[in-house]
Amino acid sequence: MLSPYRVLDLTNERGQLCGQILGDLGADVIQIEPPGGSPVRRRGPFVDDVPHPDRSLQWWACNRNKRGVTLDLDSPRGQEMLRRLAARADFLIESETPGVQAQRGLGHDELAALNPRLVYVSITPFGQTGPKAHWADSDLVLMAASGPLLMTGDEDRAPLRVSVPQAYLHAGAEAAGAALVANHERQRSGQGQHVDVSAQQAIALATQSYVLATAAGFFDAQRMSGGAKIGPLTVRFVFPASDGHVSITFLFGPSAGPFTRRLMHYVHEEGFCDVATRDKDWIGFFEKLMNGDETMTELERIKETVAACTRTKTKAALMQIALERDLLMAPVATTREVIENVQLTHRGYWQTVAHPELGRDVVYPGPFARPSAMPIRYRRRPPTVGEHNHEIYGGELGLGGDEIAALGTAGVV
Amino acid sequence: MTAAALADVKVVDLMWAIAGPAATRVLADYGATVVRIESTTRTDICRTVAPFRDMPPGPESAVLFHNVNTGKQMMTLDLASAEGREVFFDLVRWADVVTEAYTAGTMRTLGLDYDTLRAVNPGIIMLSTCLMGQTGPLAAFAGFGNLSASITGFGNLCGWPDRPPAGPFGAYTDYLAPRFSLATILAALDHRRRTGEGQYIDLAQGEASIHFLTPAMLDYTVNGRIQGPTGNDDSEDAPHGVYPAAGSDRWLALAVRSDAQFAALAGVIGQAELARDLRFATAAARREHREALNAQIADWTRQQDAHAAERTLQDAGIAAAVCANSADMAADPQLVHREHIRELSHPAYGTTPVEGSRFRLSRTPAVVAGAAPTLGRDNQDVLTTILGYDEDRITDLVIAGALG
Numbered sequence: 063m064l065s066p067y068r069v070l071d072l073t074n075e076r077g078q079l080c081g082q083i084l085g086d087l088g089a090d091v092i093q094i095e096p097p098g099g100s101p102v103r104r105r106g107p108f109v110d111d112v113p114h115p116d117r118s119l120q121w122w123a124c125n126r127n128k129r130g131v132t133l134d135l136d137s138p139r140g141q142e143m144l145r146r147l148a149a150r151a152d153f154l155i156e157s158e159t160p161g162v163q164a165q166r167g168l169g170h171d172e173l174a175a176l177n178p179r180l181v182y183v184s185i186t187p188f189g190q191t192g193p194k195a196h197w198a199d200s201d202l203v204l205m206a207a208s209g210p211l212l213m214t215g216d217e218d219r220a221p222l223r224v225s226v227p228q229a230y231l232h233a234g235a236e237a238a239g240a241a242l243v244a245n246h247e248r249q250r251s252g253q254g255q256h257v258d259v260s261a262q263q264a265i266a267l268a269t270q271s272y273v274l275a276t277a278a279g280f281f282d283a284q285r286m287s288g289g290a291k292i293g294p295l296t297v298r299f300v301f302p303a304s305d306g307h308v309s310i311t312f313l314f315g316p317s318a319g320p321f322t323r324r325l326m327h328y329v330h331e332e333g334f335c336d337v338a339t340r341d342k343d344w345i346g347f348f349e350k351l352m353n354g355d356e357t358m359t360e361l362e363r364i365k366e367t368v369a370a371c372t373r374t375k376t377k378a379a380l381m382q383i384a385l386e387r388d389l390l391m392a393p394v395a396t397t398r399e400v401i402e403n404v405q406l407t408h409r410g411y412w413q414t415v416a417h418p419e420l421g422r423d424v425v426y427p428g429p430f431a432r433p434s435a436m437p438i439r440y441r442r443r444p445p446t447v448g449e450h451n452h453e454i455y456g457g458e459l460g461l462g463g464d465e466i467a468a469l470g471t472a473g474v475v
Numbered sequence: 476m477t478a479a480a481l482a483d484v485k486v487v488d489l490m491w492a493i494a495g496p497a498a499t500r501v502l503a504d505y506g507a508t509v510v511r512i513e514s515t516t517r518t519d520i521c522r523t524v525a526p527f528r529d530m531p532p533g534p535e536s537a538v539l540f541h542n543v544n545t546g547k548q549m550m551t552l553d554l555a556s557a558e559g560r561e562v563f564f565d566l567v568r569w570a571d572v573v574t575e576a577y578t579a580g581t582m583r584t585l586g587l588d589y590d591t592l593r594a595v596n597p598g599i600i601m602l603s604t605c606l607m608g609q610t611g612p613l614a615a616f617a618g619f620g621n622l623s624a625s626i627t628g629f630g631n632l633c634g635w636p637d638r639p640p641a642g643p644f645g646a647y648t649d650y651l652a653p654r655f656s657l658a659t660i661l662a663a664l665d666h667r668r669r670t671g672e673g674q675y676i677d678l679a680q681g682e683a684s685i686h687f688l689t690p691a692m693l694d695y696t697v698n699g700r701i702q703g704p705t706g707n708d709d710s711e712d713a714p715h716g717v718y719p720a721a722g723s724d725r726w727l728a729l730a731v732r733s734d735a736q737f738a739a740l741a742g743v744i745g746q747a748e749l750a751r752d753l754r755f756a757t758a759a760a761r762r763e764h765r766e767a768l769n770a771q772i773a774d775w776t777r778q779q780d781a782h783a784a785e786r787t788l789q790d791a792g793i794a795a796a797v798c799a800n801s802a803d804m805a806a807d808p809q810l811v812h813r814e815h816i817r818e819l820s821h822p823a824y825g826t827t828p829v830e831g832s833r834f835r836l837s838r839t840p841a842v843v844a845g846a847a848p849t850l851g852r853d854n855q856d857v858l859t860t861i862l863g864y865d866e867d868r869i870t871d872l873v874i875a876g877a878l879g
Contacts, residue, residue: 207799225633242657267830270539271543384616405681
């Protein structure tokens with residue numbers, strides 16, 4: 063859908079998902095790395111656990127549907143070549159600390175003067191301006207500064223992150239939509255603009271609006287393994303299965319209450335609770351907790367009856383029961399179980415991509431969406447270091463093979 | 476004055492819960508006209524989830540609902556009635572985009588599937604988003620992002636290795652999917668502008684969200700390794716963790732990303748000799764001896780005010796942050812600078828807080844101005860201003876019970 067557009071992607075580990083989303087949607091994305099390759103390529107895991115810039119799965123995760131070139135943006139020659147590429151690009155995405163690109167003569171203002179139509183996207187930890195604009199960052203630190211961390215984990219231990227780094231995926235995905243908002247506007251005005259994405263603000267979405275709790279006069283949610291504590295209420299989602307765990311949306315009220323009612327009928331039929339427990343007012347249970355008609359002790363007892371029931375079944379059996387009875391229950395799946403998931407398999411989700419440089423085919427997560435007019439295709443595997451230098455510098459900038467070789471000798475590419 | 480970025484975009488929004496409305500909220504921030512259609516009999520779960528503005532909560536009390544529906548218009552409509560459907564089809568004729576987040580199959584049951592809408596408006600872009608997609612054996616599997624997060628692997632990849640999985644907070648994949656929905660809708664609008672072609676988009680929350688776990692998925696498909704939860708340890712950086720600070724439930728997150736930063740940290744915590752200790756000379760060595768190191772760091776952080784320690788460490792060039800609670804977030808000078816929390820006028824509460832846009836556009840900034848509408852607030856306005864109905868027709872709709 064975005065095939066008319068050229069994207070220059072200068073991002074490092076901060077926000078490479080942005081360019082990949084645009085590439086998946088059809089844009090022509092050129093990832094620009096420092097000579098020797100992006101620092102992302104030094105992060106594992108690696109193919110067969112052999113560290114190598116072209117074997118990093120971290121790199122593969124966010125660079126599909128991109129071409130790749132190397133260019134030293136700290137050298138005058140590299141800067142000049144980047145400016146030539148930017149003069150005819152539609153989008154530029156970068157993730158340096160604020161001010162770094164301007165020092166190179168590659169900031170928004172400099173490039174907008176060359177190409178007023180350019181949508182210039184900056185992805186940074188805290189935003190382009192403000193008292194923390196230059197603070198040091200990492201995945202863990204951003205998850206802390208944005209709110210989700212304190213609410214995640216076991217109540218008797220430190221707050222906890224997701225084991226697969228998330229912060230810059232939030233920021234990168236946010237930036238893709240932001241870039242396309244600016245693109246839409248450009249069709250009318252003929253002008254690009256500077257898109258300034260803050261990872262901290264992007265991640266705050268994952269607080270489920272608890273970022274606003276104090277401002278709204280409410281109390282914070284507190285972490286609890288497999289759920290959360292909301293004031294006096296403990297919300298528990300994770301229950302044991304015979305071969306692992308399942309998640310159950312054990313909530314009340316007009317939307318979730320009917321699901322809980324059906325769950326308790328099942329628990330009763332299986333012999334784990336009495337009729338009185340089964341027939342409690344699951345729609346009004348929260349109000350009854352608040353006015354004292356029900357107690358937290360009773361709620362804990364009920365959850366234990368649910369746990370006693372689920373503990374006797376496998377995850378697969380409980381998934382089947384959830385489907386048959388319309389329950390809010392699903393397995394806590396391992397990556398292997400995700401990859402073997404019947405639904406994802408049925409929908410042909412997983413995509414096999416050839417990596418001829420390694421002589422193997424690799425199965426990737428499939429399209430994030432299924433647009434009927436222009437389905438998402440995996441046209442290109444992630445590029446090896448400098449794979450498209452000749453194609454881009456020769457074909458686009460008109461440099462000869464000798465000139466490109468000389469740039470290599472000089473360390474520019 | 477420059478017009479809003481999306482001033483020409485018209486959306487009919489049948490979405491509910493979080494993932495859908497959070498996407499169309501961004502469209503509204505940047506000037507799109509978003510008409511949200513809600514049922515008076517089927518309560519949006521967003522209205523029943525804390526935090527609340529007051530207790531016991533009423534239907535308009537939920538902060539989450541306010542936050543993801545800011546800037547939209549709202550009409551109530553009974554889509555099962557013939558009269559209600561006619562109103563809906565008129566809105567489809569007016570709209571560029573129709574979005575819905577019902578359980579798969581619901582729109583077909585209502586007689587409102589894409590083929591029907593396309594017959595009404597050939598250029599319409601329709602996005603359906605549900606947990607697992609519109610087709611397949613789990614298509615009808617209903618639920619929220621906590622279940623999607625479990626079934627797609629997040630639940631098992633957030634926890635301590637010696638404990639049952641903790642799982643990420645709340646309906647985690649509900650916060651991931653909106654970004655993919657937004658980008659796809661905007662790409663589809665661009666495609667239509669150039670080709671005249673509308674389309675149908677099936678966006679499964681689970682399928683989109685797996686893109687936040689790709690390295691772990693590839694580790695299995697390539698290396699056959701099933702990754703498990705690793706607490707707060709990092710595969711590269713050490714020390715790397717969350718350490719207790721003075722006070723109740725106060726914590727400091729800290730990541731050392733180079734040997735120089737480690738030397739700086741050793742100095743800050745008054746243990747400069749650690750930087751010369753061979754056990755801690757490289758990141759690999761520090762990972763191997765992380766427990767000894769973590770204990771030394773915690774001995775220092777326990778004595779520190781979390782905010783003061785954050786400042787001290789940042790001044791030394793070390794990535795560190797307080798594990799922020801909502802009071803910290805409200806007072807964070809960076810978020811204040813970015814106007815992250817806005818107070819909007821609200822008929823029930825005087826004002827209500829919402830989040831601002833998560834990004835800034837330099838020429839056409841977001842306008843976060845109108846609080847989320849109360850149920851049915853804009854019925855009259857939508858019917859007269861957008862659809863041009865006269866009073867007789869509106870009266871007939873009311874009598875027929877079509878407005879919810």
